[in-house]
Amino acid sequence: MIFRKTLLATLIGATAVGAALLPVTASAENTLRMAYDADPVSLDIHEQLSGGILQLSHMTFDPLVRWTKDLDFEPRLATSWEQVDDTTMRMTLREGVTFHSGNKFTAEDVVFTVERLKESPDFKAIFAPVESVTAIDDTTIEFTTTKPYPLLLNLATYIFPLDSEFYSGTDEDGDPKDEIVKNGNSYASRHLSGTGPFEVTNRQQGVRIDFERNDDYWDQSSPGNVDNIVLTPIGENATRVAALLSGDVDFIAPVPPNDLDRIRNDEDVQLVTMSGTRIILFHMDQNRVEAFKDPRVRKAFAYAINQEGIADRLMKGFATPAAQLSPAGYTGHNDELSPRYDVEKAKELMAEAGYEDGFSITMMAPNNRYVNDAKIAQAVAAMLARINVTVDLKTLPKAQYWGEFDERAADMMMIGWHSDTEDSANFYQYLTECPDAETGAGQYNASNYCNPEIDALVAEANVEVDLEKRAEMLQAVEQALYDDAAFVPLHWQDLAWASAENVNIEPILNVMNFPYLGDLVIEE
């Protein structure tokens, strides 16, 4: 009996100690283990204009201003701004901010950053309206635009000041440290110094990235209490969900549509969904395939693809079928356009164009970038078989896909686009304008579609101050693109994230899909 009592006492004691220890260790270090479908392709935030890179930017850098959940502007490294005249804006910068390297943040860093952005092949098009930026003193900068430009603050959400001292000079190979090499191996793609809430401590591309909280972070009012982040890419949908449900990770994105119910029904995890504004589409490269120069063939493709079928079956209704680029609520959204699915009509158009017997094309799509991207590409390939088009489909991880995309390596290529400025014009600028390496226009226009009339209309709309007139113009652009079948729109994909019950993700998420992880609270 005595022995038993002792044993019992020891057991109780051990449990009590264990219980007492747990919260102590938990409050000492909060580690967020998260799994995305892929990790960022580079540490150089100016190398690629993509969701993954912007998510990284928000973790390790701070923008001048950022969007709130309700799409208002929130001051970050810029504390205030005023319009001096039609083409000049003056911004006051935050004081007492330091970079991860210890260097002090000044107006010179902003000038350095904007100049680098204007050199970046991916970003230069959106920064084209900015003529110059000058440092008035250490904490004041002045933007000058070429014409009156109403979206300058929207642009400022993409200015994440870089550490100009850290990125100056040359590396051990003698290459300049601020060099931008797309899909290459530059100093900036391997090293990073920002002002953001987290520092990168370890990175194995495709395996994991470790982040550690920046002890000297300027934003002391942020409620964020995450000390360490481990980001693991898990490409396989089912595995990612299983990792969350088994407690191996605390936060996952995206959540595959077929698993939404499973996560909703699990009491230990929470699900956050939003209707999205990211358009998924296929480009048809006119430089590679002669037939795509014929609008009848492009229209036949548009008629052959069943957007509603894809949204309903593959996406389980977790997407809105699209017939244009601008989602509902955007200025350019044209209510009269609806998906046109009609195989008979498609066959007629093919016959009219003289391609009754079809032809062969190559197609590429990523397999870990957009929700169900590879499955969608397979479905589209099957749909095109009905108009006798044979598709050689290749799906690949995004780290390789974007390199192929930049080379326009296939006849049809998939891309998803979220407007960088939350405005319709951004879609046209990148996806449909005549490609021009000089200005960066049409940087992601893998159709090589070129219609100067439409481009002129977009340019005119960009300087139109009468908002009603501007909306009319942008809607006319959508109509023209639709009539010309410049590309095949598929759907706007909805957003979904899921996390463990104690990880309070809801307040830090937004429709841009930039989780503000610096402000994330893990409850105990």
Place this chain on the structure above:
Amino acid sequence: MRENVMSDTIVPGRWARFRDSYLLYSFKRDLIAQISLVIFALLIFAAVFAPWLAPANPYDLAQIDILASELPPFWIDGADPAYLMGTDAQGRDLLSTILYGARVSLIIGFGAVLMQAVIGVSFGLMAGYLGGRVDAFLMRLADIQLSFSTLMVAIIVGALVKAIFGGATFSEYAVPLLVLIIGLAEWPQYARTVRASVLAERSKEYVDAARVMGLKSRRIMFRHILPNTLSPIFVISTVQVANAIISEAALSFLGLGMPETHPSLGSLIKSGFDYIQSGSWWITLIPGAVLVILVLVINLLGDWLRDVLNPRLYKG
């Protein structure tokens, strides 16, 4: 050996010899072997006549309808009678895809084994009979080959072919390529076994006799020694067919085997993997079960054959 002893009587016909053989005798008494053979024969039949038996052609993309995707098999509510075993995420009829997939699996299984056997048996005979430097060279080659796993060789060759000739060419020649890859990767199994048997046979009198008669090495190897090493070859072949089918399924599961537009059992299992825990389990489980049954019956038949052909077991 009976025929040799009674050489002065009339030699019985092939059928009569088979009827009197120990092979049939033991088969008639082994229920597992009988069941396995029936199932195996059914699967072969279904695979060979897949184009006529299948309700749809799963390789014809124009017949696939996305609106018919993820339909359950007939015994579950919401099933469409047109799709007996349900459909996959793209709307392919699962029954048809399984029939065509089994066909691909069997072609690759038998093709790869035939190739392994041809290479392995020739190398094994040469190594065992000629010995010396030839033996040392061939066996070191086998050692090197064995130090790479089949999957690794397959992944490297597959990736190289895709990179050099492009995805379209790979899709077109996927079946012969997989036969080639799996065949090349596993020949040492044969070579090793045959060599061991040859070493045992080489010192027997009948080989000496043949040599004294002045027969050429090649004739002695293939006409005299080879027939006496056939039993282990048969046994390995059954195991290797099963292995090759599994290798193909594994490669396709990894996305390196059959292209997505021509799904085999392995690629079907993979395509359903995303859905296994979210309701549509049949996309993975039904082809998975077919694959397991196919490999199991081949292995069971191989087991039985090994028992029959093992001289220590039946002569006692």
